Amino acid sequence: MNYQETTAYLFSQMPMFEKQGASGYKEGLDNTLVLDDHFGHPHQFFRTIHVAGTNGKGSCSHTIAAVLQTCGYKVGLYTSPHLVDFRERIRVNGRPVSEDYVVDFVARERAFFEPLHPSFFEVTTAMAFKYFKDMQVDIAVIEVGLGGRLDCTNIISPILSVITNISFDHTQFLGNTLAAIAAEKAGIIKPGVPVVIGEATEETRPVFEAKAQEVNAPIVFAEDEKEVIAAESQPDGTMQYQTRRYGTLRGGLAGSYQAKNTNTILAALRQLELLGYLCECKHPANIEKSKKELAEALKNVAALTGLQGRWQTVRNAPHVVCDTGHNVAGWTYLSQQLKAVKCRQMHIVFGMVDDKDICGVLSLLPKDAIYYFTKAANKRALPETVVQTYASEYGLGGGAYPSVFEAYKAAMANAAHDDFVFVGGSSYVVGDFLKNCI
Numbered sequence: 044m045n046y047q048e049t050t051a052y053l054f055s056q057m058p059m060f061e062k063q064g065a066s067g068y069k070e071g072l073d074n075t076l077v078l079d080d081h082f083g084h085p086h087q088f089f090r091t092i093h094v095a096g097t098n099g100k101g102s103c104s105h106t107i108a109a110v111l112q113t114c115g116y117k118v119g120l121y122t123s124p125h126l127v128d129f130r131e132r133i134r135v136n137g138r139p140v141s142e143d144y145v146v147d148f149v150a151r152e153r154a155f156f157e158p159l160h161p162s163f164f165e166v167t168t169a170m171a172f173k174y175f176k177d178m179q180v181d182i183a184v185i186e187v188g189l190g191g192r193l194d195c196t197n198i199i200s201p202i203l204s205v206i207t208n209i210s211f212d213h214t215q216f217l218g219n220t221l222a223a224i225a226a227e228k229a230g231i232i233k234p235g236v237p238v239v240i241g242e243a244t245e246e247t248r249p250v251f252e253a254k255a256q257e258v259n260a261p262i263v264f265a266e267d268e269k270e271v272i273a274a275e276s277q278p279d280g281t282m283q284y285q286t287r288r289y290g291t292l293r294g295g296l297a298g299s300y301q302a303k304n305t306n307t308i309l310a311a312l313r314q315l316e317l318l319g320y321l322c323e324c325k326h327p328a329n330i331e332k333s334k335k336e337l338a339e340a341l342k343n344v345a346a347l348t349g350l351q352g353r354w355q356t357v358r359n360a361p362h363v364v365c366d367t368g369h370n371v372a373g374w375t376y377l378s379q380q381l382k383a384v385k386c387r388q389m390h391i392v393f394g395m396v397d398d399k400d401i402c403g404v405l406s407l408l409p410k411d412a413i414y415y416f417t418k419a420a421n422k423r424a425l426p427e428t429v430v431q432t433y434a435s436e437y438g439l440g441g442g443a444y445p446s447v448f449e450a451y452k453a454a455m456a457n458a459a460h461d462d463f464v465f466v467g468g469s470s471y472v473v474g475d476f477l478k479n480c481i
Contacts, residue, residue: 096207119183192230210372241307270309298354300376414441419471
């Protein structure tokens with residue numbers, strides 16, 4: 044099989060939550076442990092940082108990887124989902140795993156793993172860990188796929204755990220209260236390993252504190268540390284931060300919600316410094332140099348790691364932005380960001396998948412925009428006419444289009460040079476957009 048045939052095999056022959064929903068989700072670590080044993084426990088050959096959370100874990104994972112990379116480490120990065128190409132999930136110093144490696148791995152190992160009937164994510168995680176060992180990375184940033192306690196990434200023994208925040212998402216698997224969801228994500232907290240909690244609530248904070256105490260893990264709440272003192276959007280789309288320890292920093296990831304992520308990231312980096320893994324401890328004689336490295340990484344996260352889809356500008360005149368925010372918590376920030384946009388007319392290409400709180404999201408969307416309701420090429424995508432019907436109940440008007448390409452084409456045909464076009468509602472809508480429209 045060539046690369047296209049190999050990835051088609053992975054997508055079609057194995058249960059895949061991202062495409063199938065609940066029927067593609069496999070709970071438990073049994074297959075993961077068998078695969079791990081088969082490959083000789085590759086995750087034990089490099090250090091790891093484990094990142095969980097409802098929102099922001101992608102931005103945090105990529106930024107921490109960018110900082111470590113800039114400080115001179117060889118860094119693995121494992122994230123999901125991909126937007127355009129499977130290889131985005133597995134990177135070393137920002138470079139995706141090669142097509143040949145993916146093809147060879149599947150050809151060589153499928154006779155072993157097929158009888159296990161593994162999920163797509165189980166096989167992909169095994170591939171990532173083996174690739175990082177083969178590439179002799181110094182450290183890998185590992186993003187949880189779903190939840191934490193039973194996620195197949197949870198076989199690692201990291202040097203640091205990070206939980207960005209907790210909100211309602213995947214409640215059919217994780218529970219229907221914030222405390223229950225927090226308990227699942229707290230499952231990544233390991234004995235004696237520091238954990239940074241990005242955001243907590245009255246309901247979730249005691250859950251994290253109890254778990255940390257149970258396993259004797261030092262716990263830091265980033266909101267208590269207040270590493271980011273002030274944040275302000277800049278005309279060029281970047282964010283400027285006044286910080287407690289690092290002075291003024293420019294963040295290359297746009298979007299007002301990045302202020303919370305950056306506060307979490309800086310709290311995590313401080314723990315890495317104290318553990319002796321980061322720049323300041325690596326270059327104790329030159330603190331200014333290490334601050335410069337941090338500033339460089341924060342400003343250039345996308346270029347260093349390949350991150351896409353976070354309030355990403357893809358063109359101007361008209362200004363076109365896409366964002367992967369896909370639940371109520373994410374749209375709480377995105378709706379405020381959209382309100383701050385100055386334009387003649389706003390056009391929104393919008394679609395969602397069937398397991399999200401569509402009514403909660405629609406209630407946050409601007410009513411004065413023109414909508415182009417659509418669906419991604421994904422079995423979980425809600426039909427565009429269903430989205431349109433729901434939206435009409437919230438006073439949101441517009442046409443329905445059977446593909447993201449057709450919706451975007453219609454938006455661009457209607458948009459003047461001084462208009463604003465937004466594409467989002469689902470990671471898969473953004474993925475189709477990046478793949479087919481730019």
